[in-house]
Amino acid sequence: MSDFAGQENDTARRARLDGLVEACARKDRAAFAELFGFFAPRIKAYLKRLASDDATAEELTQEVMLTVWRKASLFDPKQASASTWIYRIARNRRIDLARRDGKPALDAEEPLLQPGAAEAPDDAVFARDREARVRDALKTLPDEQVALLRLAFFDGLSHSEIAVRQDLPLGTVKSRLRLAFDKLRGVLGRDDL
Known part of the structure; x- marks a missing residue:
């Protein structure tokens, strides 16, 4: 030492x-x-x-x-x-x-901390339909963009962490994610993103 x-x-x-x-x-x-x-x-x-x-x-x-x-x-x-x-x-x-x-201690009686109401059946059907459309739209993207989206949204990694993990420049990660979103918006429209 x-x-x-x-x-x-x-x-x-x-x-x-x-x-x-x-x-x-x-x-x-x-x-x-x-x-x-x-x-x-x-x-x-x-x-x-x-x-x-x-x-x-x-x-x-x-x-x-x-x-x-x-x-x-x-x-x-x-x-x-x-x-x-x-x-x-x-x-x-x-x-x-x-x-x-x-941070103050949480109040167990706080209405915002109470469980929400059960999801309405029509909302559940709409959510499943939207999920299917998003999955189909993801299939239209190049594999490299899908991989970055998975790291960002499923693994919760920041752009910098993705760059390190994928051994890519930070700008490349940002560009590929932006391109992926642009393509998804074109396929899905803004309401589904």
Whole structure:
């Protein structure tokens, strides 16, 4: 670990840390242990500066490092350094916690939280008909566009996540999705989308 402390120049340190994250993507536990040893104390200190108490900062640090382990395959050294990527995860976890803490408790008697009325039979028939039309319309699209639509709407991935998973430029993903929607609108009309 001492090789991070100043014996390496910034470029070499960045390359080393980027390499450790990439090794984590291959589930290299030794690389993760080294990455953890380097980043965990720094992330904890960073989170404490963001007004977290010691216990919360520790818990968030564990969550951040677990996310690094699980999502290391999404890391792209062309977009950001390992440090930037990991600190962004930490910042986002802290924001998520603040949002969660800031929400009032739910009232079980709230009318909007009550189950809705049963679907009317004619609405169910209309929904099945619309679903069949959408399935037929999807068959008119190229396979590459259908695959992107599935990732976006069935898997819930963002455009950036799709680009990483499909190894495509972000602009290509956006263009293909836009083309798919344009074609679907032409086949279905606006009301079915």
